[in-house]
Amino acid sequence: NAGVTQTPKFQVLKTGQSMTLQCAQDMNHEYMSWYRQDPGMGLRLIHYSVGAGITDQGEVPNGYNVSRSTTEDFPLRLLSAAPSQTSVYFCASRRYSGDSGNTIYFGEGSWLTVV
Amino acid sequence: GDSVTQMEGPVTLSEEAFLTINCTYTATGYPSLFWYVQYPGEGLQLLLKATKADDKGSNKGFEATYRKETTSFHLEKGSVQVSDSAVYFCALSEGGNNRLAFGKGNQVVVIP
Numbered sequence: 299n300a301g302v303t304q305t306p307k308f309q310v311l312k313t314g315q316s317m318t319l320q321c322a323q324d325m326n327h328e329y330m331s332w333y334r335q336d337p338g339m340g341l342r343l344i345h346y347s348v349g350a351g352i353t354d355q356g357e358v359p360n361g362y363n364v365s366r367s368t369t370e371d372f373p374l375r376l377l378s379a380a381p382s383q384t385s386v387y388f389c390a391s392r393r394y395s396g397d398s399g400n401t402i403y404f405g406e407g408s409w410l411t412v413v
Numbered sequence: 414g415d416s417v418t419q420m421e422g423p424v425t426l427s428e429e430a431f432l433t434i435n436c437t438y439t440a441t442g443y444p445s446l447f448w449y450v451q452y453p454g455e456g457l458q459l460l461l462k463a464t465k466a467d468d469k470g471s472n473k474g475f476e477a478t479y480r481k482e483t484t485s486f487h488l489e490k491g492s493v494q495v496s497d498s499a500v501y502f503c504a505l506s507e508g509g510n511n512r513l514a515f516g517k518g519n520q521v522v523v524i525p
Contacts, residue, residue, distance in 0.1 A: 302456075331512075338517065339517065340502070340515050340516060340517035340518050341457075341502065341515040341518075343512065346512065356512075388456055388457065390457075398444060398445040398464070398506040398507055399445040399462060399464035399506070400506075401447075401459050401462065402447075402459075402506075402513060403459075404449075404456035404457040404458065405456050406455055406456045407454075407455070407456050
């Protein structure tokens with residue numbers, strides 16, 4: 299059972315570099331999202347998608363881009379990394395329906411350091 | 414908007430002690446409520462959930478009851494183990510937008 303798979307698990311970037319965090323899920327979930335986790339801040343929503351071709355901004359979207367060309371994949375792009383983007387990033391997915399009780403499934407996280 | 418509030422600060426307790434982590438919420442309708450657990454170096458995983466008032470979610474000895482009158486969903490465990498050391502997040506989901514609101518999490522440390 300693969301579930302939600304994120305890569306890479308660890309990455310060090312220099313300020314100004316770009317990179318893409320990959321996320322894939324094999325549960326045919328319509329809804330996918332990216333969160334960042336920072337000490338004392340909990341989880342903050344960056345971007346989300348409710349289906350292929352549809353994306354929207356979350357709470358902290360600045361500095362990040364996303365796309366959703368397939369149901370399975372939802373990559374997160376950092377176009378010009380800044381030290382403030384040092385964080386742990388989690389991809390998550392769930393079924394998209396009128397049922398608010400659907401469980402959300404998380405990937406194992408990507409630890410990003412920007413120096 | 415929807416929000417979740419968890420008690421401030423880490424929780425440190427001895428093995429076999431009773432654990433309570435408070436969670437209160439603000440929502441306009443009738444949300445579903447969740448507790449997620451994050452073990453060191455891992456992602457979040459669902460611990461338990463409740464989808465309507467007075468429901469009790471339970472798993473691995475943990476319990477939480479959906480209290481609409483007090484807008485609360487406190488997590489309890491009668492006898493904790495060292496392996497319960499983790500960060501615990503309360504969350505809610507409301508309506509058809511499927512977005513979750515998370516609390517800030519509580520670090521629980523269980524000492525042998």
